[in-house]
Amino acid sequence: MHASFLNRKSRRVLALVLVLASTAILAAGAASASAGHGHRGFGHSRASITSQPWGTADGTPVNLYTLDNGRGMTVTITNFGGIVQSINVPDRHGQVANVALGFSNLAGYVSDDYTTTASGETYFGAIIGRYANRIANGSFTLNGVTYYLNQNNGTNTLHGGAPVSQWNTKVWAATPISGRHSVSLELTYTDPAGTAARVPPMAPPAGNGFPGTVTAKVVYTLTQDDALRMDYTATTDAPTVINLTNHTYFNLAGEGSGGVQGQDLMINADSYTPVNANLIPEGGIVPVAGTPFDFRTAKPIGQDINSGDTQLVLAHGFDHNWVLNRSGSGLSLAARAYDPASGRVLTTWTTEPGVQFYSGNFLVGDLVGTSGHTYRQTDGFTLETQHYPDSPNQPNFPSVVLKPGQVYKNTIIFKFSVQK
Ligand code: GLA
Secondary structure (H helix, E strand, O other): OHHHHHHHHHHHHHHHHHHHHHHHHHHHHHHHHHHHHHOOOHHHOOOEEEEEEEEEEOOEEEEEEEEEOOOOOEEEEEOEOOEEEEEEEEOOOOOEEEOEOOOOOHHHHHHHHHOOOOOOOOOOOOEEOOEOOEEHHHEEEEOOEEEEOOOOEOOEEEOOOOHHHOHHHOEOEEEEEEOOOOEEEEEEEEEOOOOOOOOOOOOOOOOOOOOOOEEEEEEEEEOOOOEEEEEEEEEEOOOEEOEOEEOOEEOOOOOOOOOOOOOEEEEOEEEEEOEOOOOOEOOOOEEOOOOOOOOOOOEEOOOOOOOOOHHHHHHOOOEEEEEEOOOOOOOEEEEEEEOOOOOEEEEEEEOOOEEEEEOOOOOEEEEEOOOOOEEEOOOOEEEEEEOOOOHHHOOOOOOOEEOOOOOEEEEEEEEEEEOO
16 A cells, blocks of 8 residues: 555656656757847747736736747737837847836826826827827817817817727727737727717717727737737728827837937928917928928937927927828838937838827826836837828818728838847
């Protein structure tokens, strides 16, 4: 009895030793694979997508997904708001840093949306919907009916309206997808129609105020050539307006490392849309030539930011829509940013007609970011590729109307590289 018990026990110990040994071998294999990162051939990469529980929002579990292209770049994305929480890319010496501003946990993002701070709502990394940027006076008229929205930015509706209506506050359904040479995260959300039109004086509308139930899908893909690609599609069951973007703030030297004034920016645009004091486009499409808005040739973000130009005074820096020079209707170069210190380069392509370049003007140092540093004015910049602000009220801007039977499509590419 005793002997056979010992035998069983030693068999178990032996089995355990074998399991541990094979785990170690797998780990060693993985280590040697990752040690091979210098090897940039597609056949040698081990792209992966993993997830971890990241708390709950409105009682719904939220995950943090890590997309790893197996070649030295990782991106973390949460299905709370589809937020890109970090983008980790090497510099010219292979030193990896997180170049996206954000928070270290879910509570940071929820508090950003619902707690009033001097910095305001930052929308770090998030999917913005149903209408990115501003709609003047929180209203627009479509097919003869006037719709009233939530006014959450003075009298404007900004980034979808009240936090409860914004797509960045929703828990999106998430499906990880492993492709042959890439990894993707598919996110879906159905945005219910708001209330029917009403005549002022108005109470806030029930829901978002927009007509039509919109079904949206955003697929994030991390590619082998260090690009984070975002493919947006949406359909509606009634005519509506739509404008979607991603609101990542970049600091190519690493988030929390200070200001971006010394980082170079090129914007592929000959003109921009000047704004009034409410940051609503005045309606004109004005040449950038001879103004601080001329980024056609790369220049440091800080070069003209303090120039005293009326438009820069109104917005406290850059917070404007550039009218992109487009070649055809597909993907087109929007902007290129370069950090001379680290060598990191960000190149952005878009299918959209405009880009909102925002220099983090409202960050006032009251938010502690991912690495424990505060974010202050000009510590990051956004390149929000999208339709022009207030398009529903501006007949000379490209249309943002989506009708039943049509499919809204929008692709954003943020590609990273280094310059020696
Ligand atoms: C956009 C707007 C800015 C600001 C930020 C969020 O970029 O254009 O004015 O509201 O979002 O803080």
